Amino acid sequence: MSVTTEQVIIIDRVQLLDNDTEHRITIRDGHVESIVASSDASKETGPNVLVIDGQGQTAVRGLCDLYSRLREPGLTRKGSIATESQAALASGFTKVLCSPDTQPTIDSIATVQLIRQRAEAAQGAEILPIAALTVGLAGEQLSELATLQAAGCPAASQADVPVGNTNVLYSAMEYAASFSMPLFMTARDSQLGAGGCAHAGAMATKLGLPSIPVAAETVALARLLELCRETECRLHISRISSARSLQMIDAAKQAALPVTCDVALHHLFFTDEQLAGYDSTFHSEVPFRSLADRDALREGLRAGIIDAICTDHAPHDRDASLAPFPATEPGLSAYHWALPLILQLPELVGLPLNQVFEKLSAAPRRIIDGAEHTGMTEGEQADFFLLNKDAAVDPMKVSLESVGTNHPLNIHSAESLGLSPMLGRVSHAFLQSRHHPF
Amino acid sequence: MSLADPQFNALGELHHFIDIDGLDKSLLTQILDTAEGFAGVNDRTIKNVPLLRGKTVANLFFENSTRTRTAFELAAKRLSADVLNVDLVTSSTNKGESLLDTLHVLEALQCDMFVVRHGESGAAHFIARHVSPSINVINGGDGQHSHPTQGMLDMFTIRRHKGDFSNLCVVLIGDIRHSRVARSDISALVKLGTGEVRVVGPRTLVPSDVESLGVTIFPTLEKALVGADVIMGLRLQKERMRTATVPSSGEFYRTYGLSPERLALAKPDALIMHPGPTNRGVEIAGSVADGKQSVILEQVTYGIAVRMAVMSIVMGNATNLRRAQS
The missing domain is CATH 3.40.50.1370 (Aspartate/ornithine carbamoyltransferase)
Known part of the structure; x- marks a missing residue:
């Protein structure tokens, strides 16, 4: 992939998500100059003009991923800012919030700066580091949240490490509220289900796997919601997995608590039944739960209780999967298959495609900064991609884009997982005054 | 949708004995009937039969065990196999070597059968999926899953x-x-x-x-x-x-x-x-x-005949497979 730098880019005969007629989008110096019907006006030509035939493609606002692991610094055998930010961009994500569970964790300015510098050099998706809520994610001492926020962290999080001490959590939420810094929290009790690797249900019982009951999520969620009520901290529940959690979040929203939530893309597809045969490609830190839970998540998305979808991207090296199931490292390397899965959501969830994309673009941006710019409005910096909905995913590109190949679709056919064929590819991305043809 | 059951070979015969869940009633009955034949061996003066002569069975116990390991050892010896007891509880996997590396080293010693006990559920499945096809794996207990x-x-x-x-x-x-x-x-x-x-x-x-x-x-x-x-x-x-x-x-x-x-x-x-x-x-x-x-105590005694049955069936199937492939 190369980055092109033409002064003017004209994308002709391209469709918009909510409009099937062919449009012409003109980008000048990285900014959207005009979006008009293709039949209108004449096309500009010249040495500095690049014309892209957009026929059969759709222009989609750049996606924003609220939770991803880039593995750098410290875990570069699993992935790097360069590889994962390119993988994100190749899947339509122009903005990625990266988890603080790096080594060292993102609890100092130095780490934030390192990540930002490497991200700029990588020229992939824009990377926004999430601050570690506590130093070293140890759940004891607060990180310098205000400083980290000023350095560019839009939110703080404990990643997958629960805060056991409620005093610390209460303080953290009060402190974050002082700076209107949203907290991204995964609802997971520090003890209930600790050491578990599968949803507590029939499959874990059959396989004899240490299990994580739904209550491990709901008990922690109840604690977070009550502390949110007390502290008025902006609370974003990251990657919910159960029907009961949805009910609790719905009630909290109705009580006007400042709460939002997201679901990981793969939780809208997979269930614990897929662990049969100890298939560790389905080993996820937030476990895949029952069919009823998965269906409730789909309904929660449709009904708007779930605000956004994240990828929960977790690339691993091959060795991470070469162990008995409980000893494998959890997580799915999500980017390569994200777009084809997203394109199947309208049928599975009952939402039109533009509303599905809204959960991956406008909604996550509202959660982190509230800004309303779209990246596809005249006068704004261009921030969108061209989607070829009917192009098949190239399996050979998996290892080129991301270090991780740990995803069920890398070893199972879509058909065997009950899915439609994996279609949907990004052909061009435009962001930060750059043009990336793929 | 799920991974293929690693217990069966290309002929559809039992190659590894990992988990009863994947086996059907007729195969279970075959094991019981075969064990019935071996139960009589235990009453004879000369208790050994030559079915596994020249074969090497390695007992790979990643967890402490006396009863099960002894019963497997006795069963293998009554089938005239050479038996290697590898104490892995205090060995290389505790020094940081991965389970897979340990397995490959043991494979290189050219054993014919691994009897495995491991503390993680699914360990026997994992080992069966990754060993050389010339080795048969018998599950001697994996985590909370299967014995x-x-x-x-x-x-x-x-x-x-x-x-x-x-x-x-x-x-x-x-x-x-x-x-x-x-x-x-x-x-x-x-x-x-x-x-x-x-x-x-x-x-x-x-x-x-x-x-x-x-x-x-x-x-x-x-x-x-x-x-x-x-x-x-x-x-x-x-x-x-x-x-x-x-x-x-x-x-x-x-x-x-x-x-x-x-x-x-x-x-x-x-x-x-x-x-x-x-x-x-x-x-x-x-x-x-x-x-x-x-x-x-009868259970303990019958454990030898049943393990002889399982070992001889998978080893016989391995011979069938080699013949079919040659």
């Missing part, structure tokens, strides 16, 4: 005493949640068409959705024992009593211990079974464990 040779020797013991399974009522008592023996017994009993399989224990020891395995949960031991033909105790590990699962061994015995009084609720000819080691006065009264209905 299939124990399951089969339990079935062998029941069949010897009761014959047909279809009219039997079998009760499993105690720690179902953490027990690989319970899972293998339940799986085998259900596949062999047992009339009724009951489980009973405090809810801390009965796992979620256990009914999906084909059993019925009973609220009290007294109710569970009524009409029972076979009563299977399970070992309650002492460490469970140090956590919140069971308050004390005394309370466990008072609520779920198999006392002579409770035994009287079952059928008069009910068998008493236990995979051992038993905790007398915790799961079972000493007088019941030693009583005339107890077949606990």
Whole structure:
């Protein structure tokens, strides 16, 4: 992939998500100059003009991923800012919030700066580091949240490490509220289900796997919601997995608590039944739960209780999967298959495609900064991609884009997982005054 | 949708013995019938048969075990195999070497069969998927998942005493949640068409959705024992009593211990079974464990014949496969 730098880019005969007629989008110096019907006006030509035939493609606002692991610094055998930010961009994500569970964790300015510098050099998706809520994610001492926020962290999080001490959590939420810094929290009790690797249900019982009951999520969620009520901290529940959690979040929203939530893309597809045969490609830190839970998540998305979808991207090296199931490292390397899965959501969830994309673009941006710019409005910096909905995913590109190949679709056919064929590819991305043809 | 069962070879024959769950009734019956033949060997003056002569069986025990390892060793020796006991509890995997690296080293020693015990559920599946195709893997117990040779020797013991399974009522008592023996017994009993399989224990020891395995949960031991033909105790590990699962061994015995009084609720000819080691006065009264209905020591003896059967079947299948491929 190369980055092109033409002064003017004209994308002709391209469709918009909510409009099937062919449009012409003109980008000048990285900014959207005009979006008009293709039949209108004449096309500009010249040495500095690049014309892209957009026929059969759709222009989609750049996606924003609220939770991803880039593995750098410290875990570069699993992935790097360069590889994962390119993988994100190749899947339509122009903005990625990266988890603080790096080594060292993102609890100092130095780490934030390192990540930002490497991200700029990588020229992939824009990377926004999430601050570690506590130093070293140890759940004891607060990180310098205000400083980290000023350095560019839009939110703080404990990643997958629960805060056991409620005093610390209460303080953290009060402190974050002082700076209107949203907290991204995964609802997971520090003890209930600790050491578990599968949803507590029939499959874990059959396989004899240490299990994580739904209550491990709901008990922690109840604690977070009550502390949110007390502290008025902006609370974003990251990657919910159960029907009961949805009910609790719905009630909290109705009580006007400042709460939002997201679901990981793969939780809208997979269930614990897929662990049969100890298939560790389905080993996820937030476990895949029952069919009823998965269906409730789909309904929660449709009904708007779930605000956004994240990828929960977790690339691993091959060795991470070469162990008995409980000893494998959890997580799915999500980017390569994200777009084809997203394109199947309208049928599975009952939402039109533009509303599905809204959960991956406008909604996550509202959660982190509230800004309303779209990246596809005249006068704004261009921030969108061209989607070829009917192009098949190239399996050979998996290892080129991301270090991780740990995803069920890398070893199972879509058909065997009950899915439609994996279609949907990004052909061009435009962001930060750059043009990336793929 | 799920990964293929690694237990079968290209001819569809049993190549590894990992988990009863993937096997059908006719294969279980074949194992029991074969074991029946070997049970007679044990009564002879010369107990060895030459079926595995020239083969090397490696006992790879990543967890401590005396009983199971000894039974496998004896079974292999009676089949005339060379036996290698590798103590892995204190060995390289504790020095940071990965399980897979350890396996490859042992493969390089050119053994023919691995008997594996490991603390992680699914370890035997993992090993079976990654070993060289020339090696047969027998699961000697993986985590809380499966202990299939124990399951089969339990079935062998029941069949010897009761014959047909279809009219039997079998009760499993105690720690179902953490027990690989319970899972293998339940799986085998259900596949062999047992009339009724009951489980009973405090809810801390009965796992979620256990009914999906084909059993019925009973609220009290007294109710569970009524009409029972076979009563299977399970070992309650002492460490469970140090956590919140069971308050004390005394309370466990008072609520779920198999006392002579409770035994009287079952059928008069009910068998008493236990995979051992038993905790007398915790799961079972000493007088019941030693009583005339107890077949606990018979289980140990039959364990040799059943393991001989499993080893000879998979090794025979390996020979068939080599012939078919040459």
